[in-house]
Amino acid sequence: MRQFYDLLVANLKMTVRNKQALFWLFVFPLILMGLFGIVFNGGQATPRLGIVDRDNTPESHKIMEGFEKAQIIKLYEVSELKDAKKRLRAGNLDGVVVLPVGFSKDLKQAIAENDERRARQMAGENPDSVESPPKVKVDLYYDPSATFVSQVVRGSVANVLGSVDRAVSRSPTLLGLKSHSVRLTNLRYIDFLVPGIIAMTLMNSAMFGLAGTIVNYRERGILRRLKVTPQPLALFLAAQITNQMLFSILRALLLIGAAWLFFDVHVLGSYFALFVVIIIGSLAFVTIAFSVASFSRNREISDTLSNIITMPMMFLGGVFFPVDTAPAWIRPLIKALPLTYLANAMRDVMIKAEPLSAISYDLWVLVATTVVFFIISFKLWRWE
Amino acid sequence: MNTIEVKDLSKAYVDLKAVDNVSFEVAQGEIFGILGPNGAGKTTTLEMIEGLRRPDSGEIKIKSISVWPNPGATKELIGVQLQTTALFDYLTVREMLALFGSFYRRVLNAAQIDELLEAVSLVDKEKARVNELSGGQQQRLSIALALVNDPEVVFLDEPTTGLDPQARRSLWDVIRKINKEGKTIVLTTHYMEEAEVLCGRVAIMDAGRIIDINAPKKLIEGLGAEVKISFQSSHDVALDDLKKQTEASETSVFEGQYVLYTKDVQTSIIGLFDMAKADNFKVENLHISGANLEDVFLQYTGKGLRD
């Protein structure tokens, strides 16, 4: 324990005294967050949604009311779909919802079928044999290239319709339409960005900081020098990893603090969950970094490799824009990137206030990544 | 019982026999030197004893404990300075000693760190960052690091390479001081002077083999105790004539430097000056010296210590 403590303290000292490392660890992420925050946060915070009510029945009016109550979006009633589309193309609207003719009829039918279905269920019939009710069709037009705003629009529309759905399946009345969304209420680009940046720096500090340090220690013979002492290498590496995690936590807090101060970003989830995500995410990237360090003969190779690994993750891992707006052909690649899961988990905790149980899938993927790369780095490890 | 016993040690890198069937013993309290040119296999030999490189065959014991296959067993007993200094940047000299001290079972307290700093004359540098030290100071710090566990055996791989003559001499004092405290020392060097001055016994190594092991004096006496006379001349001198007139056993010339070996200095000197007078050349830069390890090495291998 004394040995571990001494090693950790020495590591902390070395990190704090390394000005260049401090820049990359703390200053750079702050600058990045600040720049993106300023550039993309200006202008409309609330997306503008056009709504075309072609049905014009009491039911459709209630839907309209539901959107009005949602408050996340600014609502514009437009009488003609053509008009609405024009305004969407001109950039005056961020999305258009269309309630088609026959909407109320469809809805009534859906309610009736649903009631029947539930009656049959109650009579003890196998639910599998019961047909699900037909979906009531509502059209949404939006511009997918304006990724962030359209994300919000889609989210809020789905949300409002979701509450309609719930109302349909639970009770035949459509009153009480209300947005249940906490998350979307305040969601701005910067809220989206901060967890992404934290996830990204977690990756980068491991990939460039840790991998580089280990390769450097090997190139300079420090690992061999350690090998002639009775000190187990595992303890030395454990101190390195702990050092890495402490700085990751510190950096996350710093970024959160700065985001709160300058952009009024609030962490909605629990700090404990955040802590767990940081630890598990760190471990995943630490083991990837060790694999890179083990594989690389020298610093040039390790830096190149780290770049090759981090670049796609930075742009496809959901740091700067939501991954579900990416084209379908690239989705499998996105799904293969550990950062996707880390950024997702981080975001779910920070801005959606999800509990750990809700992100367990992401966390398990990260744990599996850790195990795989632990084995790889162990097999590839070299002293000189 | 010897402190170190090495028997039939061999190691090859691919098809290069870096160490070829080497055997030697080092006694308790001895300073044992391994002298040889670049690539002789000195570092490889040392690092196999330190437990860093696995031998292909052979046996190594430190205080009767076999180093291989379990080098962990001897790590507390030894202190090591590797050929390339390996120090953490951003730590101070004192922090570095404390950190390495924490790696061992023996607890290193502040007073003991002071003693170490004293021993390697780094007291006034204790707060300096490691990367701010000069080469010689880093070298001395590496030696201090090899002592943090108060080891029984200290391995120094070329401790004075790259140092100026003054720094080298001060390091010799450090090494002697450590040895006086009862530590057995094994060192490698390119410098025959260093081996002569420091080592009780020297192993002469070339191309992976140990050619001879003995006290430096004995090795030189083994040459036949000839005296070396060297000089420069204003004119060319015929080597055959020179050999005849000076009754030398051997004469040679290299870049205007004439060298002759003789058992009878007086006869040779008189012969040389008689010849100079008769042939009308001037003897300049005359040196008379006893043979040294360099000559021993030359004799054994037909080449110089530093090519």
Ligand SMILES: Nc1ncnc2c1ncn2[C@@H]1O[C@H](COP(=O)(O)OP(=O)(O)OP(=O)(O)O)[C@@H](O)[C@H]1O
């Ligand atoms: N890791 C290695 N892989 C391949 N060959 C090696 C390795 N280490 C040393 N050698 C070779 O083994 C031979 C002996 O090397 P070694 O380092 O033991 O020599 P040395 O006597 O210490 O030389 P120097 O005085 O230059 O330090 C050299 O020819 C060297 O090129």
Ligand SMILES: [Mg+2]
């Ligand atoms: Mg060497």
